[in-house]
Amino acid sequence: MSKNKVYIDPDLEFLIPQFLENREEDIQRLKKLLQESEFDQIIIIGHSLKGSGGGYGFDYLTEIGSKIEKNAEAKNKEEIKNLISELKNYLDNIEIIYEDQ
């Protein structure tokens, strides 16, 4: 399976395991919130993901965070469900390369 290559600043290496763990938690919370139709909370998670993802070097997470935020505003349950599995799929197949840009 082709991996999603991500280039990250070596300065951030020690932060990455925690960061990824937090994303796993995001997925669990998103699933639960979606079941409960708690869109306001989903907006906050999407917004945070959008804000922090790119900062760490995960531009894709900023993109998907933005999509989650928008779809939660529109209360688009089906699309959010797709985005959550997209997010999970992305994280499961990630390959991190620590490299100075």
Added chain:
Amino acid sequence: MEINILVVDDDQDMRMLLENYLKKLEVEKIHFTDTAQKTYEFLKLNGLKTEPVVDLIILDIILGEENGIEICRKIKRHPAYQEVPVIMITAQKELEYLKEAFAAGAMDYLKKPIIKIEFMARVNSAIRLRKETKARIEREKELLQLSEELKKANQKLEKIALVDGLTGISNRRLFDKTIKKELKRARRKNSDLALIMIDIDNFKEYNDTYGHQQGDQCLKEVASVLDKKTKRAADFAARYGGEEFAVILPDTAKDGALKIAEDIRKGIMNLKLEHQNSAVSDYVTVSLGVSSIKAEKDVNQEMIKTLIEKADQALYQAKENGKNQVVYKSFE
């Protein structure tokens, strides 16, 4: 100079990311808060202290459901934080809020996602600005303190310049000022003013017999008698020069002045300062010349001169008459 930073952000990943970058800068301590309430408490916004808790605040524009702009406005309203830079962090979509953020007192903003180079450069310039501000505040404080010290020193000098170093009573300079001031007042209030000139009898012989240190001691004791005998607030005693003293008595006519002069004469005798080579007594004595005036014309230098001359003539007469006595000479 220590720089402390507060990061206000409710997202753990953002906090960790910013901390990692800030640690690379010359920063003493990095603090974090994640709600408006905790931020106000941490910054002690309810207190009256004028020293800020931190030197730079990095503030997310949206904290969950709370508004970073409102937080910024509250911080900036407190006097302690008016010169503490605030950098707002905002997502692209929130750019519309920037105008408000600047109006609320933010000095700069950063867009998410954070780019390391940009973040470091902007935070660094905020730190540099803060350091300059702190140095300026420090200089201002020093200047204020210096001018306070200067003021005190001046007051002290002023006092020294008006006090006789040996006896501690007023000196000739203050006498000159006071006689003028009191004459003018007497003229305004249409009241009397008396002047007593006092000279220690055979003081040269006293010095020759007992030495100059004892002579100084004698001057001090005479001065302390004058100080005690001029009890009313406006009464004024000064060392006029050498062994000569002067007393100004506002609101006092001939009889009152003679009474006080006599009182002084007795007071000096009662000191019982031994004086073997006095022509008049076994103890130190003084001669006193008194004059008084009812100022009916405007006060001028001539009038002051004449009053002092009259008192001096009376003093001369007292010496001629055999010392240790009071003589009066009227102004007219």
